[in-house]
Each structure stands twice: as C-alpha cells, then as structure tokens.
Amino acid sequence: MEYEIIVVGGGHAGIEAAHIAAFKGHKTLLITMNKQNIGDMPCNPSIGGTAKGIIVREIEALGGLMGKIADRSHFQIKMLNNSKGPAVRSLRAQADKVIYPKNMLKALEETENLDILEGMVEDLIIEDNVVKGVILENTQTIKAQIVILTTGTYLKANILIGSENTESGPHGERRSNYLSDNLKKYGLEIQRLKTGTPQRIKASSIDFSKMHEENGDDCLWTFSFDEPATYKPNEQQKCYLIYTNENTHKIILNNLEKSAMYGGYVTGVGPRYCPSIEDKLVRFKDKERHQLFLEPESLYYDEWYLQGFSTSMPRDVQEKMVHSLEGLENAIISKYAYAIEYDAINPLQITPTLESKIITNLFTAGQINGTSGYEEAAGQGLIAGINASLKIEQKEPLILKRNEAYIGVLIDDLVTKGTQEPYRMLTSRAEFRLILRHDNADLRLRELAHQKGTITDQQYQNYLNRKKALEEGEKYLRQTKLKITSEIKEIFIQENKTVPVVTESLFDLLKRPEITMNFLKNFIEIPFTSDIEEELEIQIKYEGYIKKTYKEVEKMTKLEEKQIPKDIDYQKVKNLASEARQKLEKVRPISLGQAARISGVNPSDLSILSIYLKKEYGKYEQK
Amino acid sequence: MDTTIAAISTNNIGSSAINIVRVSGKDAIKIVSSVFTNKKLETAPSHTIHYGYITEGKEKIDEVLVMLMRAPKTYTTEDTVEINCHGGYLTTNKVLETLLTHGAVLAEPGEFTKRAYLNGRINLLEAESVSDMLEARTESQSKMAMQGLTGKTTALISNLREKMVELLANIEVNIDYPEYTDELIITKENITPVLTEIKKELEKIINESKNGQLIKNGINIAIVGRPNVGKSSLLNAILEEDKAIVTDISGTTRDIIEGVITYQGILFNFIDTAGIRKTDDIVEKIGVEKSKKMLEQADFTILVLNNNEPFTSEDQELLKSIDPEKGIIFINKIDLETKLNLNQNKLAVLRGSTISKEGIEELKDKILSSFALKDIATKDLTYLSNTRQISLAKNALENIKHVISENEKDVPVDMLAIEIKEAWENLGKIMGEYYEDELVDNIFVRFCLGK
Incomplete structure (x- = not known):
C-alpha cells in the first residue's frame, strides 16, 4: 500500500489535514484508532468562542470543514462581544456531541481520494532524516511521501483523578505508548503538557429552576460563507449559569492536597488561561464566587457539561463539590472531572509551514504542537494538509501572515516563541485584530485559497459575488443623499443625534459613531443583505482605526521583508x-x-x- | 563592533592639567601594551592602575597612568583602557595618534555610549542621559542628566504605563471572556476617570519637561522693538554685566544666538531678532514681519520702548504679537523726558536705562520668575530631557485625549483599546523598549476564568 499523504489521528487537526489533501487530489490515508471517534469533542460541547470563532471562519474561508459541519450540528449559537466592537465579535455554537462527529465522518467518507483506516501508529519509517511512511502496532508498514502527525493528547497519555493515575487517552481510549519515544529517538524534543475537563452531570438530576438561563441569539448565524442557516432560532436549547459558594470553596481548600495537581502527582504544565477550579481558588483567595456554566452535551443523551469546574480532585471530593452547588444538590455525576497529561513536541522545531526542521516531509498539527482547543487544532491541521499538498505539487507553501489571519498569528507564535503550556488563542494575541475580523475572513483569505486550490469554484464564485455586492453597496451609500426634511429632523432630535446641517451622503453620515444603518432605515431604503450591511458599516465607521492598523502592518511588513x-x-x-x-x-x-x-x-x-x-x-x- | 576605538575623553584639552584617552574594544589591552613601557599590563588583573610611558619607537611621548578595566565590568562592557596623560594638547593628541597607528580606530562622537547601549548595558533613556550629562553646561543641567541615569524618569513613565496596562488588561479580559460578568466590566463610564487621571499626569510631565528643556537648552529670549529704541544697548548691558561668565558660543550654538549668559544656573540665549547687534542701517531694513517670525522661536520676549518717544502703531503691532505669559515691556531711556503715552495692561512693564543699568537686574529676575525654574533647578528633577522623549510623551498624550473624546462618542471599547495600546507603546519607546509579550503576560495574571 502506498499513499501520497498519511494523516495520523482523526481529531480536529487530522480531519482538516486529510480532507484538504484529498480535496486537492492527493491520495490520502487517515489512520485513527476508532472510526467512531473521528471529530470527537472530548471536552467542551462547543465550537467557536472569542477568537476561536474567527479561526473557524478562516477555516471556512480556506476550504476547511469545521465551520459548515458545526452549522449543521449545533443546538444553540450566539455572537459574542456584540457590544464591544466589530473586531472582537465571534460566533460560538453549542455543537451536539453525537451529531457533529456523525456529520463529520459522513463528510470525510464522501471525500474522494481519502481512505480511512483503523489502527495505531507506533513508529515512522525514516531514511536519512526523511520520513517514508508509518509503522503500525501490528508491524504493518504503509508508505507515503508525507506524514502528518495529529496525535492530540494520546501520546503516552495519563489520566489523573486525585491520586489515581491511569495510562489512558481521553474517554478511556487506548494511548500511544511508543510513538513519542520514537520521535525523541529521531531528534524531536518532547515536552509534557497537561489539560483537564470538568464533570458531566445527569440532566434528570439537575434542578434547573434555581439557575439563570443563557439563550442563543434570536437570529440566524452561520460559520459558513456558502451554506444558509438551517435552524430555527426559537428552537435553540438553553444553557445555564450558576455560581460556586463559600461551602464549595471550603470543600476544595480543605482537600487541596488530595488533588492530582496539588498532591504532586502531575508533571505536565497546564494552560494558564483555562485553570482548574482549585487553581482559581488558590490564586484568587479573595473572590467570593466563581461563575460556572451548565451546557448540554447532546440532545441524544442526557449528560450536561459543567464548564468552569475542571479539577483533578478524587471522586469523593468531587461528589461533595458538585453537591455544594445550587441546583446540583442531588446531582448524579456520570463522568468525573480529570486532568490529562500527554507528550507534545517542541514547536520551535517546526517551520512556519508546519514541517519538522528535524525530519523532512514530516508535518505536525494540533495538540502535539503544544496548543489547546479544537479550533486551534483544526486551523493547524488545515495548513499542514495544504502545505503537505503544495510540497508534493512542488509549489510555494502557504504561510499566513499575522495581518492575514488568526491562524497566521497562532503558527507564528508557536514557531517563534515556542510554548511552555498549552497555547490558547486570545484576541489580545493578535496585534492587528481590527483587520482580522469575523465578518471579513472570506475577503482576507478566499483569493489566497483560490490560488492554492483549496476551495471549489462555487466557493470562489460566492466570494466574488459578495465582493461585488460590497462594491455596489459602497457606491450606493456614496451616491444616495439624505435630504433633511422637518420630519427627519424631528427624529434626529428625538433620538438625541446631531442634525446634519447640509445634505450628506449616507456614506458620510455613517462615519458618525451615533448613526447606524438601522437608524438610517427609518428614512431610506438600504437594499443590502445583513452581512453586506455589517461589513460596510464596519468599514465606514472605523475607517480611521482600520487605517491606523494598516500603518502598523506596513511597519511590520518592512521588517518581515x-x-x-x-x-x-x-x-x-x-x-x-x-x-x-x-x-x-x-x-x-x-x-x-x-x-x-x-x-x-x-x-x-x-x-x-x-x-x-x-x-x-x-x-x-x-x- | 569588531574594531577597537580610541578617543580623547576629556574636554578643554588645551587648558586642563590631565587628559584622558580612552580605548575600548577587544584589542584595547593589546594595543595599549604595544606602546606602553610597563609590560605587566597585558597580564594584570582588572581594575588596576599602572605607571609608565607611552612610546613611539624609542621616543617617550608622555608619562602616564594607565587604568586597566577588563570586560565585562566596564562602561562599554568591552575591554577598556584609560590613559591619564599629563601633557597638554599636543602631547595628548600624539598619544592618541600613536594608538591609532597601532590598530585603534578613532571613535565617532558618542560611540562609547552607543556601544554601551548595543551591548545591552544601558537602555536608550540612560544612553541619552549620558550624552546630556557630557554636554551639560550648567549645574542644573547635570543634575537633570543624573536623574535620567538613576532611572527616576523611568519610574515615572513606568508608573503611567502600569495604569494603562491595568485598564487594557481589564478590557482584554472582558473581550476574551465575555460571559464572565463577575469581573469588572469596563464601560464608557468607568473608562473616562482613569484616562483623565493619566492625561493629567502626562500633561504635568510634559509641561515640566518643557521647563526641563529650558534648563538643558536655556531660555531663548527675543528683544524686539522699533529701530533706535535701544535694543542692542540693552543686550550689551545684559551681556556686559556678566562678562565674566559669558559662554564662548562659537560653534556650540546655532547662528541665531546672539549672546548667552548664565543667570542663577540657567542659560539665557538671546536670539538674533533681525541682527540687533548690527548697525541700525540694516535694522531699519528689517520689517516688523521678520521680527514676528523671530518671536515664534522665542520662549520669552522683551519689547523695548523708548520713553522719549510716543507710542506708535508699529509698537502696537509688536505688542499684539507677544504672548502675555511670556513677555515683558522694557521702557528704556527713563533718564530722558517722558513722551511715551503707553496705555495697555497686557504685559508687565519695567522701567530702566541701559546707560545707568537701572532695571537690568530686575529684568533678569522677571524673566526667570516667569518660568518657575527656580524650583526645578534645585528640587526634584524628574523630567524627560530631550526632544525625542518629549515628542513621544506628547504623542501618548494626544492618544489619550483622542480616546477620551472617542469614548464620549460611544466608540466601542475594542477601538479604544487600540489607541490606549498605542499610548502605552509611545511611552515604552521613551525607554527604547517595548515588548508585545509584556502586555499579554500582564493581562492574564490578574484574572481567573475559563474551564
């Protein structure tokens, strides 16, 4: 058997890598231990979130799968940070943990040139520092020109609950015992990282009446630029907000040394930005309560995810902790929270194309590179898949710049600064975030995607159509003037807005912070779709700030050149x-x-x- | 920086009893040893002094003490040798020449300090202070330069940046963890007071720094008036009084400086308002327009009027163009009959005579007191001391002012953050350093959110 590209691992990175390579016409093999676990979400039941939602849009713009599959698989979606400014708006979908993997597997099975094989890779075929294929647990060898490792948290994984330490991947899946040692043998530096996940609670045992509801937005959103939304806003599932209390804190602090973290059972380094509940209490002693969210995992089984309560306490302490929470007094814990330790490589040993500096034709993506999060993994997987393909095609690689995409920021940070803890994307990591927005991901990336051959003609056409609509929209706003009649004047005054002295174009009016498209609709027709409206409004209203950002980009580009x-x-x-x-x-x-x-x-x-x-x-x- | 550099490090080499030639670089010790009679130098321990002669062939050039300082504990962090020469100008130059013929390269102005900066021993602010210090001509100047060196300015700026980071951190956390409503939510209302406070402090620093600049560069004073009112005699009267401390200005200042005195530790630079020392013939050709232009460069203006002549429309024109805070009227020739019918309350008025010297001392006092420099000259001199620093601080102030006004217009906090960050970077540049990471790291240490 011989392939052009082998992808090891069927998580969010592996999916995107395998899909895009096959899409680009390369004979690709995805090797996973368990086909049913493809696209599994072992932690939170959501896709997107601040910054991460923008990564999903970028994946979508570049021809990836995550966004459209999330669109087809969620039971709640909302736009975060609506009031804080356009650059930081970001979608988050509560994805159904049954439906999402199912839709994903279907999409992969429908992808031409892609085979899926169940198996465990434990070694690589290496000749003169060039990878030539993989060796499975059963000693079977499969050759390939390029191998992409997306092993997630499975390398020598250990699950920790209090002093219990089990050699296991997430969900009790088998871990890979030898691959990381073999990588070390070939010269890759291995580091130990840690992450964790909170409890799952039986829905039937929760008293929701005492909790604060968190609803989806009352409108239609999609990650996709190409497919319309298919859900009904009023049929979205609720999530809930609760708080820890004095009693919870007492239980945790009294049992601190029983936790895997504080009992000294953990050697890996955990993410600073997703601390466990015991970390939060120790670091912030004065805080009287901490927020927690209850989110359904799926509409097809009755487990809820207790976000914010990640811990490595023993089971009996976890019982007490959970029962101290209002509404969870009688809760039944169906899965205990755990910390997981795993091996990752040092990302300073990879290039911006995600190829190893040590072994030619070996690419890595996702948690193996030291990141955390489904979206960060998928973004890297996509780039690794694209660059592996481009290498085979003997074409220039795709290296996204910091001013082009969050994915560019992510990879540049990884290969430039390395990471000592699982790296999570934050809007504050992107110095040019004003131009890396949710709304313009297609404008930023589709041209590139088209050049690199990672999107369909239809997807490219959709982008061209939107671009044309934007141009026409801008023209319309520049040409259409608002004549201030006494009636209109009255409304301006009522709404506490400065009345224009002369007849101004809609374009000029929109430059004022207090004048929105919605307000203008009171007097004049604005014949755009909502996405065009949003895009134009941002471009006009924040022109000054956007220009400023471009100036900064210019400065960086000079050094970059x-x-x-x-x-x-x-x-x-x-x-x-x-x-x-x-x-x-x-x-x-x-x-x-x-x-x-x-x-x-x-x-x-x-x-x-x-x-x-x-x-x-x-x-x-x-x- | 492969080269070894050498230069004469003392000023006034003609008149001073000892002159120092400094050599820095990887071959400094080797080069000096090759022309030094005391052969122990090459192997001697660091920070020791050695006696001997600098020679060229068989000729003894000078009897010297040589200070040996090995890297890295030296000013430049490189091997450094300082030669204390005892001869005068010619001999010291000869010593330098000898070193240059044995492999050293003549240092460019400021190159020792530049090396100290490039080798990471001092930051940019400190480097600037050193050059200020070396150029300091009055005591308050050198005091101010010292402040830069001890990092007092750094502390002042850092404190402001810390306040900005605190605000930014809060904004960023609100953005990255939007649903955690227990954290302080930054809103239009609570952003303004913080920024207003920062604005006030920045304004204070800038204003005081402008005074600091006056200490460093002196007060530029213009003497204006119609022809023949006695401008040049006034200047001569002022300069003559301080003849003993008139600074030799040739080559050290710009052409427009007509004369310099030091008064109570502060430099007074009299700028050439249309060549007031030149003959009246030429002066007559220079119109009021030109005088006005000169006024723009002045920190202070003296309008000279003739007590013996009536007030003219030309006088009125000049009077109009003077800033009331930074100007005075000097009525000259009070020994003659009063024909001047002055009726104004814009400027303070002083009466005197350039012949009897009446009012001259008072005039100098008035100038000084209008700048409140006395406090600065003696007290806490924590200021930005050069144009680069002040202009960066001004940029930061502009940023903050703009954020305040944008905030009033309900511009979203995300946009405001961009400009607050710019202000923060501008202040960072004053010290010649700013790191993106510094901000990101700072942001999340104080919050605890997430899964």
Missing part, C-alpha cells in the same frame, strides 16, 4: 547577547520581523544582526 539567509551562522555574528544567539539558533527566523518577536532577542541584538546582514549579504534579499 528583510529576509535572513537560511545558512546564516549566528556564531559569526559578533556581540550578540548569548541568550539572543541561542534563541536565534534554535528558532532560525526567516526574517528580521520574526526575529524581533523572539523573546530574549532585544532591540540591540536586532541592530547588531541587521548591521551584520548588511555587511555580510549586501542588501537584504528582498521578497
């Missing part, structure tokens, strides 16, 4: 601080821009490096 030759010998660059020299040798940045983002490389090191480059290589190689 100053390429550093691949063969540079940092030992020869005199006067670099030793920390900077070490970091530069490790990361081997492709440009001065990337070098500037390495922590430990100071402005003076950059000056020195830049002087050296000028002297040694004449003018910088310009892109």
Whole structure:
C-alpha cells in the first residue's frame, strides 16, 4: 500500500489535514484508532468562542470543514462581544456531541481520494532524516511521501483523578505508548503538557429552576460563507449559569492536597488561561464566587457539561463539590472531572509551514504542537494538509501572515516563541485584530485559497459575488443623499443625534459613531443583505482605526521583508547577547520581523544582526 | 563592533592639567601594551592602575597612568583602557595618534555610549542621559542628566504605563471572556476617570519637561522693538554685566544666538531678532514681519520702548504679537523726558536705562520668575530631557485625549483599546523598549476564568 499523504489521528487537526489533501487530489490515508471517534469533542460541547470563532471562519474561508459541519450540528449559537466592537465579535455554537462527529465522518467518507483506516501508529519509517511512511502496532508498514502527525493528547497519555493515575487517552481510549519515544529517538524534543475537563452531570438530576438561563441569539448565524442557516432560532436549547459558594470553596481548600495537581502527582504544565477550579481558588483567595456554566452535551443523551469546574480532585471530593452547588444538590455525576497529561513536541522545531526542521516531509498539527482547543487544532491541521499538498505539487507553501489571519498569528507564535503550556488563542494575541475580523475572513483569505486550490469554484464564485455586492453597496451609500426634511429632523432630535446641517451622503453620515444603518432605515431604503450591511458599516465607521492598523502592518511588513539567509551562522555574528544567539539558533527566523518577536532577542541584538546582514549579504534579499 | 576605538575623553584639552584617552574594544589591552613601557599590563588583573610611558619607537611621548578595566565590568562592557596623560594638547593628541597607528580606530562622537547601549548595558533613556550629562553646561543641567541615569524618569513613565496596562488588561479580559460578568466590566463610564487621571499626569510631565528643556537648552529670549529704541544697548548691558561668565558660543550654538549668559544656573540665549547687534542701517531694513517670525522661536520676549518717544502703531503691532505669559515691556531711556503715552495692561512693564543699568537686574529676575525654574533647578528633577522623549510623551498624550473624546462618542471599547495600546507603546519607546509579550503576560495574571 502506498499513499501520497498519511494523516495520523482523526481529531480536529487530522480531519482538516486529510480532507484538504484529498480535496486537492492527493491520495490520502487517515489512520485513527476508532472510526467512531473521528471529530470527537472530548471536552467542551462547543465550537467557536472569542477568537476561536474567527479561526473557524478562516477555516471556512480556506476550504476547511469545521465551520459548515458545526452549522449543521449545533443546538444553540450566539455572537459574542456584540457590544464591544466589530473586531472582537465571534460566533460560538453549542455543537451536539453525537451529531457533529456523525456529520463529520459522513463528510470525510464522501471525500474522494481519502481512505480511512483503523489502527495505531507506533513508529515512522525514516531514511536519512526523511520520513517514508508509518509503522503500525501490528508491524504493518504503509508508505507515503508525507506524514502528518495529529496525535492530540494520546501520546503516552495519563489520566489523573486525585491520586489515581491511569495510562489512558481521553474517554478511556487506548494511548500511544511508543510513538513519542520514537520521535525523541529521531531528534524531536518532547515536552509534557497537561489539560483537564470538568464533570458531566445527569440532566434528570439537575434542578434547573434555581439557575439563570443563557439563550442563543434570536437570529440566524452561520460559520459558513456558502451554506444558509438551517435552524430555527426559537428552537435553540438553553444553557445555564450558576455560581460556586463559600461551602464549595471550603470543600476544595480543605482537600487541596488530595488533588492530582496539588498532591504532586502531575508533571505536565497546564494552560494558564483555562485553570482548574482549585487553581482559581488558590490564586484568587479573595473572590467570593466563581461563575460556572451548565451546557448540554447532546440532545441524544442526557449528560450536561459543567464548564468552569475542571479539577483533578478524587471522586469523593468531587461528589461533595458538585453537591455544594445550587441546583446540583442531588446531582448524579456520570463522568468525573480529570486532568490529562500527554507528550507534545517542541514547536520551535517546526517551520512556519508546519514541517519538522528535524525530519523532512514530516508535518505536525494540533495538540502535539503544544496548543489547546479544537479550533486551534483544526486551523493547524488545515495548513499542514495544504502545505503537505503544495510540497508534493512542488509549489510555494502557504504561510499566513499575522495581518492575514488568526491562524497566521497562532503558527507564528508557536514557531517563534515556542510554548511552555498549552497555547490558547486570545484576541489580545493578535496585534492587528481590527483587520482580522469575523465578518471579513472570506475577503482576507478566499483569493489566497483560490490560488492554492483549496476551495471549489462555487466557493470562489460566492466570494466574488459578495465582493461585488460590497462594491455596489459602497457606491450606493456614496451616491444616495439624505435630504433633511422637518420630519427627519424631528427624529434626529428625538433620538438625541446631531442634525446634519447640509445634505450628506449616507456614506458620510455613517462615519458618525451615533448613526447606524438601522437608524438610517427609518428614512431610506438600504437594499443590502445583513452581512453586506455589517461589513460596510464596519468599514465606514472605523475607517480611521482600520487605517491606523494598516500603518502598523506596513511597519511590520518592512521588517518581515528583510529576509535572513537560511545558512546564516549566528556564531559569526559578533556581540550578540548569548541568550539572543541561542534563541536565534534554535528558532532560525526567516526574517528580521520574526526575529524581533523572539523573546530574549532585544532591540540591540536586532541592530547588531541587521548591521551584520548588511555587511555580510549586501542588501537584504528582498521578497 | 569588531574594531577597537580610541578617543580623547576629556574636554578643554588645551587648558586642563590631565587628559584622558580612552580605548575600548577587544584589542584595547593589546594595543595599549604595544606602546606602553610597563609590560605587566597585558597580564594584570582588572581594575588596576599602572605607571609608565607611552612610546613611539624609542621616543617617550608622555608619562602616564594607565587604568586597566577588563570586560565585562566596564562602561562599554568591552575591554577598556584609560590613559591619564599629563601633557597638554599636543602631547595628548600624539598619544592618541600613536594608538591609532597601532590598530585603534578613532571613535565617532558618542560611540562609547552607543556601544554601551548595543551591548545591552544601558537602555536608550540612560544612553541619552549620558550624552546630556557630557554636554551639560550648567549645574542644573547635570543634575537633570543624573536623574535620567538613576532611572527616576523611568519610574515615572513606568508608573503611567502600569495604569494603562491595568485598564487594557481589564478590557482584554472582558473581550476574551465575555460571559464572565463577575469581573469588572469596563464601560464608557468607568473608562473616562482613569484616562483623565493619566492625561493629567502626562500633561504635568510634559509641561515640566518643557521647563526641563529650558534648563538643558536655556531660555531663548527675543528683544524686539522699533529701530533706535535701544535694543542692542540693552543686550550689551545684559551681556556686559556678566562678562565674566559669558559662554564662548562659537560653534556650540546655532547662528541665531546672539549672546548667552548664565543667570542663577540657567542659560539665557538671546536670539538674533533681525541682527540687533548690527548697525541700525540694516535694522531699519528689517520689517516688523521678520521680527514676528523671530518671536515664534522665542520662549520669552522683551519689547523695548523708548520713553522719549510716543507710542506708535508699529509698537502696537509688536505688542499684539507677544504672548502675555511670556513677555515683558522694557521702557528704556527713563533718564530722558517722558513722551511715551503707553496705555495697555497686557504685559508687565519695567522701567530702566541701559546707560545707568537701572532695571537690568530686575529684568533678569522677571524673566526667570516667569518660568518657575527656580524650583526645578534645585528640587526634584524628574523630567524627560530631550526632544525625542518629549515628542513621544506628547504623542501618548494626544492618544489619550483622542480616546477620551472617542469614548464620549460611544466608540466601542475594542477601538479604544487600540489607541490606549498605542499610548502605552509611545511611552515604552521613551525607554527604547517595548515588548508585545509584556502586555499579554500582564493581562492574564490578574484574572481567573475559563474551564
């Protein structure tokens, strides 16, 4: 058996990698331990969220699956941060844990050129530091030109509940015992990371009457740019908000040393931005209560996810903790919370295309690279799949820039700064977030996707149509003037808005912060669809800020264009601080821009490096 | 920085008894040893002093003390040798020349400090302070430069940045964890007071820094008036009084400076308002327009009127163009008959005579007191001391002012964050450093949210 591309792992990264490679016409094999676990959501029952929702839109724009499958599989969806500004708006869908994997498997099975095989990969075929295929547990070998590892949390995974330590992947699935040791043997650096998941509660044992309802939005949203929404807003499932209390805190603090974390049973490093409940209490002693959310996992079984209550306490303490919560006094815990430790590689050993620097033709994506989250994994999987394909096609790789996509920020951060804890995407990590918005993901990426051959002609056409509608819409707003009649004047005054002195175009009126499209609709027809309306309103209203961001982008781009030759010998660059020299040798940045983002490389090191480059290589190689 | 640099590090080499030649770089010790009679130098421990002669071939050039300082505990963090020469200008130059012929390269102005910065020993603010210090001509100047060195300015700026980070952190947490309503939610209402406080402090720093600039660069004073009212005699009277401390200005200042005195530790630069020292013939050709232009460059203006002549429309024109806070009228020639019919209450008025020197001392006092510099000169001198720093601080202030007004217009907090961050970066640049990570790291240490 021989394939062009083998993808190891059927999680969110593996799915996107395998799908896009097959879509691009490459004979692809996806190897997973259990076909039924493809697209499984072992933690929270949602797709999207702040920043993450924008990643899903980018995946969608680039031809990935996550967004459209989430659209077909959720029972609640809402737009987060609606009031805080356009750049940080982001969708979150409560995806059904039964339906989502089912739809995903179906989509993969319908993908041409893609085979799915159940099996456990424990080693790679490596010749002269080039990967040639994989070796399964049963010693079967399968050859391929490129291998993409998306092993998630399965490498030497251990599940910790109090002092119990079980060698196991999530859900009691088998772990991979040898693959990470073999990777180490080939020169990859292995680090131990940790994450965790909270309890699942039997719905029938919850008293919802004491809890605060959290509803979906009363309108239609989709991640997809190509498929309409199919749900009915009023049929969405509710989630609930509850709080910890004094008693909960007492139970936790009294039993602290029984937790795997504080009892010293854990060696992995956990994510700072998703702390366990005991972490929260220890770090923030003064806080009287913490928010928790109850979310249904599926409409097809009655387990609810207790978000915010992740812990590594023993079972008996977990019982007490859960029962101390209002509405959960009689709750039946169907699954206990646990911490999971697993092996990951050091992302400083991979390039921005997600190929290993150590082993040629080996790509990695998802949690193996040190990230956390379904969306972060899927984004990387997609890029790994695209770049693996492009490599086979002998074409230029796809490296998204920090000003093009959150996925670009994510990968640049990983390969430039490395990570000591599972990396979670946050809007604050994206310095150009104002131009990396939910609404413009297609405008940012579809042209690129079309060039790289990762979307269908229809998808490209949809983008062109939207672009045309935007152009026409802008023209309409510029040409249409609002004549201020006494009636209109009256409404302006009533609504406490400054009355325009002269007849202004709608375009100019919209520049004012207090004038919205909705307000203008009181007097004049605005013949756009809601997405065009949103897009234009943002572009007009925040033009000044957007321009400012582009100026910053320009500054970065200048540094980015100053390429550093691949063969540079940092030992020869005199006067670099030793920390900077070490970091530069490790990361081997492709440009001065990337070098500037390495922590430990100071402005003076950059000056020195830049002087050296000028002297040694004449003018910088310009892109 | 492969080269070893050398330069004469003392000023006034002609008149001073000892001059120092400083050598820095990887070959500093080797180069000096090759021209030094005391052969122990090359192997001697760091931070020791050695006696001997600098020689060129068989010729002894100077009897010197050599200070040996090995890397990294030196000013530049490189091997450094300082040669205390005992001869005058010629000899010291000869010593330098000898070093240059043995492999050292003449240092560019500021290169020692530049190396200290590039080698990471000092930050940009400190580097600037060093150059301020070296250029300091009065005591208050050097005091101010010292403040920069001790990092007092850094503390001041850091404190403001910390306040911005706190606000940003809160905004960012609200954005990244939108449903955690127990955290402080930043709204239009609670953003303004914080920013207003930051704005006030920034304004204070900038205003005081402008005074700081006056300390550093001196007060630019314009003397204006119609021809023949006695402008040049007034200038001469002021300069003459302080003849002993008139600074030699040739080459050190711009052409427009006509004369400089130090008064109570502060430099007074008299700027050339249409060549007031030149002959009256030329002065007559220079119109009021030109005088007005000069006024723009002045920190303070003295309008000279002739007691013996009536007030003219030309005088009125000049009077109009003077800032009431930063100007004074000097009525000259009070020994002559009063024909001046002055009727105004815009400017303070002083009467005197350039012949009898009456009113001159008082005039200098008035100038000084209108800047409230006395406090600064003696007290807590925590200021930004150069144009680059002040303009960055001003940019930050503009950012903050803009955010405040945008906030009033209900611009969403996400946009405001962009500009608050810009202000934060502008202040960071004052110290020549800012790290993106610093902000991100700062943001989440104080919150606890998530799964």
